[in-house]
Amino acid sequence: xxxxxxxxxxxxxxxxxxxxxxxxxxxxxxxxxxxxxxxxxxxxxxxxxxxxxxxxxxxxxxxxxxxxxxxxxxxxxxxxxxxxxxxxxxxxxxxxxxxxxxxxxxxxxxxxxxxxxxxxxxxxxxxxxxxxxxxxxxxxxxxxxxxxxxxxxxxxxxxxxxxxxxxxxxxxxxxxxxxxxxxxxxxxxxxxxxxxxxxxxxxxxxxxxxxxxxxxxxxxxxxxxxxxxxxxxxxxxxxxxxxxxxxxxxxxxxxxxxxxxxxxxxxxxxxxxxxxxxxxxxxxxxxxxxxxxxxxxxxxxxxxxxxxxxxxxxxxxxxxxxxxxxxxxxxxxxxxxxxxxxxxxxxxxx
Amino acid sequence: xxxxxxxxxxxxxxxxxxxxxxxxxxxxxxxxxxxxxxxxxxxxxxxxxxxxxxxxxxxxxxxxxxxxxxxxxxxxxxxxxxxxxxxxxxxxxxxxxxxxxxxxxxxxxxxxxxxxxxxxxxxxxxxxxxxxxxxxxxxxxxxxxxxxxxxxxxxxxxxxxxxxxxxxxxxxxxxxxxxxxxxxxxxxxxxxxxxxxxxxxxxxxxxxxxxxxxxxxxxxxxxxxxxxxxxxxxxxxxxxxxxxxxxxxxxxxxxxxxxxxxxxxxxxxxxxxxxxxxxxxxxxxxxxxxxxxxxxxxxxxxxxxxxxxxxxxxxxxxxxxxxxxxxxxxxxxxxxxxxxxxxxxxxxxx
Numbered sequence: 001x002x003x004x005x006x007x008x009x010x011x012x013x014x015x016x017x018x019x020x021x022x023x024x025x026x027x028x029x030x031x032x033x034x035x036x037x038x039x040x041x042x043x044x045x046x047x048x049x050x051x052x053x054x055x056x057x058x059x060x061x062x063x064x065x066x067x068x069x070x071x072x073x074x075x076x077x078x079x080x081x082x083x084x085x086x087x088x089x090x091x092x093x094x095x096x097x098x099x100x101x102x103x104x105x106x107x108x109x110x111x112x113x114x115x116x117x118x119x120x121x122x123x124x125x126x127x128x129x130x131x132x133x134x135x136x137x138x139x140x141x142x143x144x145x146x147x148x149x150x151x152x153x154x155x156x157x158x159x160x161x162x163x164x165x166x167x168x169x170x171x172x173x174x175x176x177x178x179x180x181x182x183x184x185x186x187x188x189x190x191x192x193x194x195x196x197x198x199x200x201x202x203x204x205x206x207x208x209x210x211x212x213x214x215x216x217x218x219x220x221x222x223x224x225x226x227x228x229x230x231x232x233x234x235x236x237x238x239x240x241x242x243x244x245x246x247x248x249x250x251x252x253x254x255x256x257x258x259x260x261x262x263x264x265x266x267x268x269x270x271x272x273x274x275x276x277x278x279x280x281x282x283x284x285x286x287x288x289x290x291x292x293x294x295x296x297x298x299x300x301x302x303x304x305x306x307x308x309x310x311x312x313x314x315x316x317x318x319x320x321x322x323x324x325x326x327x328x329x330x331x332x333x334x335x336x337x338x339x340x341x342x343x344x345x346x347x348x349x350x
Numbered sequence: 351x352x353x354x355x356x357x358x359x360x361x362x363x364x365x366x367x368x369x370x371x372x373x374x375x376x377x378x379x380x381x382x383x384x385x386x387x388x389x390x391x392x393x394x395x396x397x398x399x400x401x402x403x404x405x406x407x408x409x410x411x412x413x414x415x416x417x418x419x420x421x422x423x424x425x426x427x428x429x430x431x432x433x434x435x436x437x438x439x440x441x442x443x444x445x446x447x448x449x450x451x452x453x454x455x456x457x458x459x460x461x462x463x464x465x466x467x468x469x470x471x472x473x474x475x476x477x478x479x480x481x482x483x484x485x486x487x488x489x490x491x492x493x494x495x496x497x498x499x500x501x502x503x504x505x506x507x508x509x510x511x512x513x514x515x516x517x518x519x520x521x522x523x524x525x526x527x528x529x530x531x532x533x534x535x536x537x538x539x540x541x542x543x544x545x546x547x548x549x550x551x552x553x554x555x556x557x558x559x560x561x562x563x564x565x566x567x568x569x570x571x572x573x574x575x576x577x578x579x580x581x582x583x584x585x586x587x588x589x590x591x592x593x594x595x596x597x598x599x600x601x602x603x604x605x606x607x608x609x610x611x612x613x614x615x616x617x618x619x620x621x622x623x624x625x626x627x628x629x630x631x632x633x634x635x636x637x638x639x640x641x642x643x644x645x646x647x648x649x650x651x652x653x654x655x656x657x658x659x660x661x662x663x664x665x666x667x668x669x670x671x672x673x674x675x676x677x678x679x680x681x682x683x684x685x686x687x688x689x690x691x692x693x694x695x696x697x698x699x700x
Contacts, residue, residue: 146496
């Protein structure tokens with residue numbers, strides 16, 4: 001990760017705090033019409049006109065949320081932005097601005113922070129958000145990233161977790177479980193490498209899974225797609241922990257139950273084959289793997305025709321009365337209660 | 351600070367992450383009309399109508415920005431909010447919402463975080479801001495607080511750092527140097543206490559200074575006062591580092607110079623007498639002490655009559671052409687160049 005770190009190592013203190021912020025943020029020129037003033041004053045100034053403003057914030061701590069042995073700093077910066085804008089998309093809104101605060105111990109040279117900011121800049125460009133503020137400071141140990149994302153939406157477009165109604169259809173974007181299986185592949189290869197440093201792993205069959213783990217993408221495309229299809233979900237959430245824990249969140253917030261059909265859960269063929277390789281149940285992985293950053297939402301049955309043919313969307317179940325509870329209907333027609341058992345939450349992650 | 355900590359020590363892991371957030375944030379019910387949805391969804395939803403939105407963020411790291419030996423957790427929580435809303439007031443705006451993210455190692459029991467949140471809650475109430483989001487997570491070491499503040503203002507009321515013009519008057523609120531001298535008192539008493547734990551210090555004469563150090567207040571009252579006086583500053587900044595470094599910021603952003611008159615710098619009598627006690631120059635303390643959280647601004651000379659009699663405001667100098675530079679005019683009519691030499695920045699604080 002730090003090739004040539006002997007040759008390029010600028011100590012943080014050489015630049016000073018203001019120098020460092022200037023140095024790292026010089027590429028962040030505001031591009032959106034809603035950004036009136038970005039970095040460089042006591043506060044940023046934004047103008048959302050008559051729209052509503054969305055705000056979401058996340059804190060990523062080294063040793064708790066990420067391990068730099070697995071994750072290059074550039075990917076980490078990218079992911080820190082992605083996680084936050086994903087929360088804005090989960091409100092059916094457009095992400096518009098972010099603020100980025102970083103605390104880093106002096107084991108990180110300036111070049112390491114440049115890598116991190118390169119990832120932040122790449123994500124900001126891709127998700128079309130302006131970086132409008134932040135703080136860069138030293139820490140006594142480790143690296144910490146705090147990002148706040150802002151977004152905008154017409155008042156009538158905002159979708160909460162709380163609007164699902166009995167008989168609504170439960171819909172998920174993309175496919176599930178790939179990020180978790182990507183991590184399994186990376187961990188296996190690490191062990192192989194330890195045992196035999198000359199082994200040349202063939203990771204080609206696993207490209208999709210590893211990419212889903214290392215560079216997950218938020219579903220920026222879904223709010224405009226829903227607008228185009230003229231569908232307003234009744235409730236929505238992003239899948240950061242795992243399908244079952246997110247269904248439980250939606251149902252609790254909406255005071256409803258749900259039936260999820262195992263056969264309807266969208267799985268990439270690579271997930272299925274790698275689950276066989278690892279002797280893992282692919283449904284369990286989809287339910288509990290987490291970090292897929294797909295969107296889960298409910299829609300009225302009246303909207304069924306509008307979404308049924310869309311390759312991005314899978315209908316995986318339906319909403320019921322609260323008293324009926326939350327269940328998985330297996331391929332063998334068994335009815336099992338849904339439990340929130342994220343692998344991630346077991347590891348103390350978010 | 352932690353009396354009875356043997357009896358009241360709930361480990362963070364006993365509550366779990368979601369339990370902890372729920373527990374700590376249950377008092378944060380939105381009160382402002384602009385807060386449509388606070389904590390509890392993927393993002394908060396705000397509605398600023400036709401107003402502009404202000405955003406400011408700050409990161410406070412244990413061992414870098416604060417020392418828990420000096421600062422009780424409740425005061426720290428209070429101050430973390432205050433520092434951020436101060437930035438919003440420095441734009442001549444109203445602070446409206448904050449998000450709060452905390453990373454704490456498990457040496458902090460739940461009761462310690464409750465203290466911290468009690469300070470946050472107190473400040474939120476006093477500054478009339480809603481807590482609309484946040485994140486509470488573990489850290490591998492120490493305590494870290496990241497706060498983002500939002501605010502609102504009519505477009506035409508927002509004041510930037512960049513609008514000062516030659517011949518404008520330079521104005522400061524309140525008085526300067528007290529927070530720094532409060533710290534000197536606290537440090538001296540700590541030494542006295544170490545030498546003789548039975549000493550009963552008489553801190554009465556120092557109440558104002560100690561309060562300015564331990565519980566500094568942001569000037570929430572100034573934007574409405576300016577509105578009432580019908581004065582719109584041409585530029586404004588809050589004094590977190592020290593008067594001279596903030597004058598330099600204003601001048602650089604506005605591409606102007608300034609003359610500051612030593613005899614006009616507002617000092618509390620307690621600052622003058624304690625400076626004598628410590629054999630320190632009170633002007634130096636006002637210029638470089640920092641952490642006063644007063645506001646520094648420039649106004650057109652046409653507005654002189656509107657502010658001249660106000661006890662909250664002191665005219666301390668005037669703006670000049672950029673080429674004339676930035677100077678302090680001493681009581682002896684010497685002209686000395688202004689230098690940014692914050693005590694705080696020397697200590698690596700913000």
